[in-house]
Amino acid sequence: MTTTKHAEATIEAVKDVPMITITRDFHATPEQLLRAHTDPEIFKQWVGPDSVGTEIDYWDARTGGSWRFTNTRDDEEYGFHGSFHEVGPGRIVQTFTWEGMPEGVSLETMTFEDLGDGRTRLHSQSLVDSFEGRDAWLSSGMEVGVNEGYAKLDRLLADAAV
């Protein structure tokens, strides 16, 4: 049996700026990664940890659009929402709020670097307005959702479902 092993996502706290960067390589084209982040029927299948289900409440992935989804685990529901500042072939810029802490807003930028040979590197940055907020997020266990989510996306890509 051949298994394709991917490195885990590299999650880094930027030293001087209250920002988290995530870098992750995929066996995908930039167009597929853009679709994985903008098509709600694909996005809901991979985002977040394995322990939650995702439902799209509203989703309008264009410059000036907005989005909201919920995660459900047992009887608990968590909401997330934001607006799309820019949705273009080269990058996505959007805002993000977890409704459990509605005062917190991050500005997220994703770019897709074509590595050739059908591989693409995702560069994601999340900017917030304080180091305290950034570090609380980093210590919340967010890497579980990031890595489990991207592993689901790997499987969708392997199944040609993106």
Next chain:
Amino acid sequence: MTTTKHAEATIEAVKDVPMITITRDFHATPEQLLRAHTDPEIFKQWVGPDSVGTEIDYWDARTGGSWRFTNTRDDEEYGFHGSFHEVGPGRIVQTFTWEGMPEGVSLETMTFEDLGDGRTRLHSQSLVDSFEGRDAWLSSGMEVGVNEGYAKLDRLLADAAV
């Protein structure tokens, strides 16, 4: 003759975070300041320096909406656009891009502190992802537009036009 003198806006570079804060007191209620920032027919009358005219291209001031306006000076036109992450009675959170430098995006948060006696303090913060970008903005002469714009808003408030 009695003149009402306002202090100029206080524009500060935050030391540790790539953010600019602006603080400015107005003879206005919080509701009036919210309206001044969300009603496009009012907003276009005061935003920016005296030397430009403002036209609204599109404007949907609600959570999840978006906006674009242009400034015209002589034969030159400058575009600005963004999305509204949150428009509530307590605050406005929106993105902002000057289209002359489209890769730059700031996350803007405005709150309105009721000082009593019909006075309100505007707190505005603009967060960007680098100190270089922040400092270039600060040294661009942006204080002229800020102060001339707020002086126009003072006059609209004095004329009961807000």
